[in-house]
Amino acid sequence: MEHLLELTFTGTSRHKVDGKGRVSIPAQFRRVLEAADPKWQDGLAPRLFIAHGPEDQAFLDCYSVAAMEEITRKIDAQPLGSPRREALEYYFNGQTFGSATDETGRLVMSAALRRQIGVTGEAVLVARGKSFRILSPAAYDAYAAEQRERLAALAKGGNPLALLSEGE
Helix, strand or coil, X not given: CCCHHXXXXXXXXXXXXXXXXXXXXXXXXXXXXXXXXXXXXXXXXXXXXXXXXXXXXXXXXXXXXXXXXHHHHHHHCCCCCCHHHHHHHHHHHHCEEEEECCCXXXXXXXXXXXXXXXXXXXXXXXXXXXXXXXXXHHHHHHHHHHHXXXXXXXXXXXXXXXXXXXXX
């Protein structure tokens, strides 16, 4: 059984996006994708799932195979036909597609996806634990500022560890 941290994305990095829409996936992210893909073995590209959401969503969320399996189990636990299940199925089934890195650890984003999220020559990849997000540098800067404000408001005294014990 894998350790939790082997299945957890951490870190933030900026990468060039070439004219064909290829962006390098950080080596640490690739290790997580490999550990979370039961079919992965040396010589094969790790698989992942990319949620592109509706046209007004200015980011891509990327999930490992293990994370997508967990999401699918949670969707399947919802009552058939319920509004919650319908919304989850729309997003995680209808707005998500399977992909894999290429032989050099890059991910190819179509021109339509790059336009949707506003990525031109550079993209930011930010870890979110069980997923990572791809954004334009401007969208990342706005997202990071929003999260810093949220953290300051929630973590009175500035210690984020205090948030872990709330509600216990």
